[in-house]
Amino acid sequence: MxxxxxxxxxxxxxxxxxxxxxxxxxxxxxxxxxxxxxxxxxxxxxxxxxxxxxxxxxxxxxxxxxxxxxxxxxxxxxxxxxxxxxxxxxxxxxxxxxxxxxxxxxxxxxxxxxxxxxxxxxxxxxxxxxxxxxxxxxxxxxxxxxxxxxxxAPYILRQHRPGDMGWVVHRHGVIYTQELGWTPDFEAVVARIVADFIDNFDPKRERCWIAERDGEIAGSVFLVRHPEEKDTAKLRLLLVETSARGLGLGKALVDECTYFARAAGYKKITLWTHDVLTAARHIYSEAGYKLVKEEPRHSFGVDVISETWDLTL
The missing domain is CATH 1.10.10.10 (Winged helix-like DNA-binding domain superfamily/Winged helix DNA-binding domain)
Known part of the structure; x- marks a missing residue:
């Protein structure tokens, strides 16, 4: 100064x-x-x-x-x-x-x-x-x-508010297109996940966390009920803005899912990701998740390996 x-x-x-x-x-x-x-x-x-x-x-x-x-x-x-x-x-x-x-x-x-x-x-x-x-x-x-x-400035984690879901869909579409070249059908998948979350939201068993930094949204993650397994939750839509990476924000969002899932009585968390998302995969591995399934596929305009990871609580 x-x-x-x-x-x-x-x-x-x-x-x-x-x-x-x-x-x-x-x-x-x-x-x-x-x-x-x-x-x-x-x-x-x-x-x-x-x-x-x-x-x-x-x-x-x-x-x-x-x-x-x-x-x-x-x-x-x-x-x-x-x-x-x-x-x-x-x-x-x-x-x-x-x-x-x-x-x-x-x-x-x-x-x-x-x-x-x-x-x-x-x-x-x-x-x-x-x-x-x-x-x-x-x-x-x-x-x-x-x-x-x-x-x-530090970040804060909060629950979702009106308008946040639009941000989640928009930023997933933009970032995944810019960084990975994925096609708009990925944004459509995100939109369906978000719509289902809003339509069927159970606050005792589900949660969305929004991260804010310097007054701007910097990331998000969802924890939702598994549609077929009563004691299993699904971690979905982990995203951290480029400007907020390297701060431990992704780890903090995943940890919040773990704390909430245990408190809600879940026995397991499962998630779906892809091999190209190396930063997210590292966070999951460090949090104790285990890779349980791999499947080569053509999704969102590119060839990827679809992965399922599980965490026993």
Whole structure:
């Protein structure tokens, strides 16, 4: 970040302070509970870090949020007391504990995340299209000016919302055509899978996760009931945008499927993929899936080897 070469005028300092007062009032950070919840701003920020990191330790969170370790310890202890957080000893460093949200903790974050989305939507709805573009551009300009790391913002995983299914079909069609040369009939297959998911969605046994990064959708995955095997789930439509690859996002999406499948009482997860999808196959192998069936075929305009992988839970 470039340093100022001329003295800062008092009017400029006053303008920054006025903006801070204005914006903290707009987003409600001075209320006793953030977003009309039971959590303070600091607690909500810690909850966000726990939900969006693959692995968390108290030392890392305290460092990255610049929180006093004692203050953070009290927040984490509160989360444990109300059943939002669990700990286990780190394999790499026995002095540290790996922090992980429980199912109750994930639900609490999901609700808070949705409230935050709703409030942001309400704020943007007050603006015209032109004002909205200028507003978002201004926010990005401030972020880029003050934080050179802003382009490496973490991702979040959430459940699907209206409009997400169209994105899933569209991006599968675009990416698989650009990267593999597949024909539009693959996009038609994706559309049928998505339509079937919406038409027959069972929230107790099925789930779609959408990944977001820097406010944009970066990936997706589905876990659905097997149509013929009661105790088996199917993992479908794993996708990670090119710009978000290398962050462990694919692994995180697959892991969410595993956690949910176990909690839902499934005994096995099965999936269908192709030999050319090497990155996805590596993720499946690392997650414990075993290749159980191979079949050469001509699909989507190319010769491929169709594969079935299973994970016993």
């Amino acid at each position: 470039l340093q100022a070469t001329t003295p800062i005028a008092e009017s400029q300092i006053a303008a920054v302070r006025a903006f801070n007062r204005f914006y903290t009032h707009i987003i409600g950070t001075l209320r006793e509970g953030l977003l009309n919840s039971e959590y303070s701003l600091s607690e909500a920020r810690v909850l966000y870090e726990l939900a969006t990191r693959l692995k968390s330790t108290a030392r890392e969170i305290a460092r990255d949020l610049e929180l006093d370790p004692g203050y953070l310890s009290r927040i984490l202890r509160k989360f444990e007391d109300v059943g939002l957080l669990s700990r286990k000893a780190s394999v790499e460093d026995g002095r540290q504990s790996i922090l992980k949200l429980t199912r109750q903790g994930k639900a609490a974050f999901s609700e808070l995340d949705q409230r935050s989305n709703d409030e942001a939507q309400h704020l943007l709805e007050r603006l015209s299209d032109k004002e909205r573009i200028e507003f978002l551009h201004g926010m990005r300009s401030i972020e880029n000016a003050l934080d050179a790391r802003s382009s490496r």
